[in-house]
Amino acid sequence: MSLARLDRTFLRSTRLSPYLFIAPFFVVFGAFGIYPLIYALQLSFMRWRGAGEAHWVGAGNYLYLLTSPEFWASLGNSAVMWLLIVPIQVMAGLGGAVLLANAKLRLRGLFRVAFIAPFVTPLVAMAQVWIVVFDQDYGLVNYLLNLVGLPDVGWLTSTAWSKPTLALLFLWKTTGFAIIILLAGLQAVPGGVYEAAALDGASRWRQFWSITVPLVRRSMAFLVVVQTLAVFQMFAEPFVVTEGGPYGSTTTAGLYLYEHITASDLGTGAANSFLLVLLVFGLSLVSVRLLRPKDEVS
Amino acid sequence: MNQTRPGPLQYVVLALLAIVFLYPIWWAVSSSLKPAADIIADPLSIGALTLDNYRAMFADVPIGTGFANTALVLVVRGAMTMFFCPLAGYAFAKYDFPGKNLLFGVVLLTLMLPTLVLIIPLLLEMSALGWVNTYQALILPGSIDAFSIFWMRQTIAAIPDELIDAGRVDGAGEFGIFARVVLPVIRPGLAALAVLTTMNVYNDFVWPVVAVNDTAHQTLQVVLSTLAQNVTGNRIGADFATVWGELLAAGSIAMLPLLVIFVLLQRHFINGILAGSVKG
Numbered sequence: 001m002s003l004a005r006l007d008r009t010f011l012r013s014t015r016l017s018p019y020l021f022i023a024p025f026f027v028v029f030g031a032f033g034i035y036p037l038i039y040a041l042q043l044s045f046m047r048w049r050g051a052g053e054a055h056w057v058g059a060g061n062y063l064y065l066l067t068s069p070e071f072w073a074s075l076g077n078s079a080v081m082w083l084l085i086v087p088i089q090v091m092a093g094l095g096g097a098v099l100l101a102n103a104k105l106r107l108r109g110l111f112r113v114a115f116i117a118p119f120v121t122p123l124v125a126m127a128q129v130w131i132v133v134f135d136q137d138y139g140l141v142n143y144l145l146n147l148v149g150l151p152d153v154g155w156l157t158s159t160a161w162s163k164p165t166l167a168l169l170f171l172w173k174t175t176g177f178a179i180i181i182l183l184a185g186l187q188a189v190p191g192g193v194y195e196a197a198a199l200d201g202a203s204r205w206r207q208f209w210s211i212t213v214p215l216v217r218r219s220m221a222f223l224v225v226v227q228t229l230a231v232f233q234m235f236a237e238p239f240v241v242t243e244g245g246p247y248g249s250t251t252t253a254g255l256y257l258y259e260h261i262t263a264s265d266l267g268t269g270a271a272n273s274f275l276l277v278l279l280v281f282g283l284s285l286v287s288v289r290l291l292r293p294k295d296e297v298s
Numbered sequence: 299m300n301q302t303r304p305g306p307l308q309y310v311v312l313a314l315l316a317i318v319f320l321y322p323i324w325w326a327v328s329s330s331l332k333p334a335a336d337i338i339a340d341p342l343s344i345g346a347l348t349l350d351n352y353r354a355m356f357a358d359v360p361i362g363t364g365f366a367n368t369a370l371v372l373v374v375r376g377a378m379t380m381f382f383c384p385l386a387g388y389a390f391a392k393y394d395f396p397g398k399n400l401l402f403g404v405v406l407l408t409l410m411l412p413t414l415v416l417i418i419p420l421l422l423e424m425s426a427l428g429w430v431n432t433y434q435a436l437i438l439p440g441s442i443d444a445f446s447i448f449w450m451r452q453t454i455a456a457i458p459d460e461l462i463d464a465g466r467v468d469g470a471g472e473f474g475i476f477a478r479v480v481l482p483v484i485r486p487g488l489a490a491l492a493v494l495t496t497m498n499v500y501n502d503f504v505w506p507v508v509a510v511n512d513t514a515h516q517t518l519q520v521v522l523s524t525l526a527q528n529v530t531g532n533r534i535g536a537d538f539a540t541v542w543g544e545l546l547a548a549g550s551i552a553m554l555p556l557l558v559i560f561v562l563l564q565r566h567f568i569n570g571i572l573a574g575s576v577k578g
Contacts, residue, residue, distance in 0.1 A: 036419030114316035125549035
């Protein structure tokens with residue numbers, strides 16, 4: 001069919017062309033989204049080690065995971081990471097956004113570039129920098145501690161410090177993103193609201209809690225949902241920096257999922273994926289509900 | 299916000315924050331330019347500059363292959379995103395057709411699908427197709443993504459219908475209207491989409507590390523992670539310093555392209571980041 005003919009028959013027809021325009025997405029999504037998803041669901045009820053025959057095991061993989069200490073440990077590690085990351089990030093993000101929101105601030109563009117620069121760097125490259133900077137024997141951080149007379153800390157080699165050190169990488173990399181999101185929420189707040197509050201004698205602190213926080217709730221909810229998803233899927237940080245160690249202390253939910261692939265235990269891996277998706281959905285719903293602005297009806 | 303003039307304390311806090319965010323990048327880049335032994339012996343010094351780490355890194359690490367593969371994936375995926383996502387967004391924004399709401403619902407639903415759930419079945423699909431260690435495996439899955447369609451739909455919905463009808467009156471075909479009326483109007487949105495897509499594809503790691511295990515097809519990020527694994531296994535004396543030097547050289551060179559794009563196209567970057575949050 002010639003191009004001119006194609007244009008006449010399809011592209012000039014208002015009825016057919018929208019279908020043609022959205023078709024590419026559905027072709028790609030069907031082939032690399034829906035098909036593997038259905039396949040994964042089926043696989044999650046099978047015992048299959050990547051070769052040989054697959055056996056139907058019913059809910060066996062799910063039961064195995066739900067009774068496996070390692071599965072719960074991976075969720076526990078991710079939950080601790082969440083606690084180390086999300087509350088700090090929301091507070092630091094809000095603080096940074098409030099500082100940047102002042103219209104009379106000089107050098108604002110410069111500060112903004114500095115805050116977002118980490119977000120732009122490749123995670124793997126920065127994970128390498130973390131390996132070097134937090135090395136127990138030769139790293140920069142312990143070098144500085146020694147300078148002021150403090151002993152070495154096993155940032156990446158002790159189970160107590162491995163999670164905070166990885167959480168710090170995540171925080172360093174994405175807090176600029178949080179600041180930008182919350183700043184956009186703040187700038188939607190009309191300035192007159194604060195003047196009125198100031199006239200009524202409300203203190204700065206009072207204004208912050210009674211005006212700023214409620215008005216950025218929507219942005220905060222978005223931030224919490226996005227970061228909850230990201231923390232529970234966290235993979236590259238532990239994969240590159242600690243390989244899940246020491247003693248499994250940084251084997252996050254995302255990394256544990258990957259270990260099923262390395263172990264060729266694909267049925268269990270598929271089941272693990274679905275359990276993780278359910279959990280992440282549940283957590284997102286809870287955060288949206290908790291952070292929904294009060295004036296919105298459900 | 300309160301429009302009182304910021305005090306010195308506010309500047310001090312902001313400056314400290316800026317140092318915290320920039321110092322690791324600065325330290326990595328400046329250390330990569332020092333003699334390898336000094337990185338360990340004197341991590342704070344900035345002494346004699348040398349390109350030795352870079353020479354060693356280029357000799358030992360297939361970083362050129364990594365850059366070439368990433369560039370290839372970026373160009374093809376980028377072109378697909380930049381063409382098909384606005385096209386689908388246009389259909390959803392400006393046409394009424396049976397099944398539209400249902401189909402758009404599917405697009406929105408895929409937004410909530412975590413990448414992780416697809417990794418294992420996709421890998422199996424790739425091996426069934428014989429696509430492990432191929433470019434199509436790196437390029438095709440997720441190449442026309444729901445988020446970009448959603449975003450472009452929002453952008454195109456803001457175009458007045460009169461503009462599109464005027465194009466129709468002038469006798470342009472449906473595709474002609476898209477190419478000659480819609481695309482020029484949404485140019486700022488397209489620039490933000492291009493910048494955000496570049497960042498996402500360039501930094502993508504989970505899928506490439508699963509889909510590819512031979513050196514010939516490794517993307518830049520996979521090359522970097524392989525290098526990091528060498529460090530963990532190699533902790534002896536002078537060799538160790540050399541590996542660190544190579545690691546920092548590779549990391550610094552990998553950061554460079556995006557940091558340059560970011561500084562030059564800041565506004566588009568920030569618009570791209572914010573585009574996600576407005577869906578609320």
